[in-house]
Amino acid sequence: VDFALSAQSSERLNQLGQSQGATLYMTLLAAFAALLARHSGQTDLVIGSPIANRGSQEIEPLIGFFANTLALRVNVQEQLSFVELLRQVRQTTLDGYAHQDLPFEQVVDALNLPRTMSHTPLFQVMFTFQSAAPEAIDLPGLTVRGLNVESSNAKFDLTLGMGQGPEGLGGTFEYNADLFDAETIDRLAQRLQTVLEGI
Secondary structure: EEEOOHHHHHHHHHHHHHOOHHHHHHHHHHHHHHHHHHHHHHEEEEEEEEEEOOOOOOHOOOOOOOOHHHHHHHHEOOOOHHHHHHHHHHHHHHHHOOOOOOOOOHHHHHHHHOOOOOOOOOOOOEEEEEEEOOOOOOOOOOOOOOOOOOOOOOOEEEEEEEEEOOOOEEEEEEEOOOOOHHHHHHHHHHHHHHHHHHH
């Protein structure tokens, strides 16, 4: 399920984040957490988020997949204003970045979480953000173009992928069809769009 925000709304979200020392990623994550708390009735949320994990200069020239997953815990209390929630998410995210080199599997092992085939350990909701469009690849004698690949298998119960382009922010929800129906996710996307524009 896809949705989009205008360039004007996107810029205002960016400005709000900057006024609080937060990135657009942190602002969007805070809004997503607020929406999840409202819909789930849960105030203590753990949201997974991938991180490139190329913080060390020694691995910059290497080719390979160095991604890791951060499990970000957000406590969404009703009495918090959005700015207060954003400050909390900012600190949580910065704390996560400080420990990004610790492999997610080691975190799961250290917590001694029970493993099950029905869901991932520690979190069931993922948030991703791509702040820039992929660069064009220029290969002599070849034409390269990206392909949109439809995924028929949800990796998590719910994933929100957002990206920023010249026309503004866009987002896509991927969901487990055994848990959610299309109408529910359509409503969730509309509500997230309303929340982001209202912020």
